[in-house]
Amino acid sequence: MNAGARAVVFDLDGTLVDSVADVAAALATVLREAGIHPLSEAEVRGLMGHGAPGLLRGALRLRCCDSTEAAWMTRRFLDRYAAAPAVRSTAYPGAVEAVAALAAAGIPVGICTNKTAWTARAVLRALGFAPHVGAVVGGDSGHGMKPDPAPLLACIADLGATPEDTVYLGDHHVDIATARAAGVRVLAVPFGYGDVAMLEPDGILADYTALPGMLGLAEAG
Structure with a gap:
């Protein structure tokens, strides 16, 4: 994609x-x-x-x-x-670097999660993502919870973007359903908690080093 x-x-x-x-x-x-x-x-x-x-x-x-x-x-x-939200939690290989590269390229980055926003921010800080993230919408942010599209749409609006120009990345059928309901293109990762073979996303990201190319940013980098 x-x-x-x-x-x-x-x-x-x-x-x-x-x-x-x-x-x-x-x-x-x-x-x-x-x-x-x-x-x-x-x-x-x-x-x-x-x-x-x-x-x-x-x-x-x-x-x-x-x-x-x-x-x-x-x-x-x-x-x-x-x-204690980040004692043993770990970032997936290349994830921090990928998020940092997007931000450095001027691509706004958001987080849309069913985790509470405060806890999500604590995890992002602990694992090195926080400086590169422009918006965090959690399950307690007042927009409902995924698969309701409202939290994803709120996160996109917080970034100053539109659904048509945004890509969402997730690992679970809840993420795919959320993106579809929001009219947002979606990539799935196979190393998370869902069965990627059953998800039917727009693309599968097996390795974070491939993300710029999948987003059409390879030439810009």
Whole structure:
């Protein structure tokens, strides 16, 4: 896909950052407090992509527990996770460099995630993305949560861009559905939490070194 992008928005978890270890640790604490056996990191990986409410509902479902507990456990999880969101999380190879290169080329970069915006910013700071990111819209930013297109459209507007000139990168079917609903072209990465073979994006980015070419920026670089 040669998109000729004028702005690029990224999902965070599973796209720029592998955050499963920190998410699993916070979730394990909350489950233990409720007397529930914690999930493995592999089980948590399978629940990623739906924000904290979806994570807790999924965890309770896997443990055959009462889903009415999900609301207070979600609040508890958010507190626990916000206290240590980037202890073991890592940026995917080349991701920081790719985001920095976009910003250096004058391409506005945004983050649209179902994670809370404060926690997303903390992760971005810890892993070196923050200086290159112009807008962050999280699940608590007042625009709803993906796959509702509103948060992506809000992020694009914050960047001063339009949907037609923007490319969104994600790893999950939620990201693809969000982009389609927003009228935004979308690339998928195969190293995240979704099954890329089932996503049907506009293109697949297997390596961040290939991103400039896929965005039609190779000549400009």
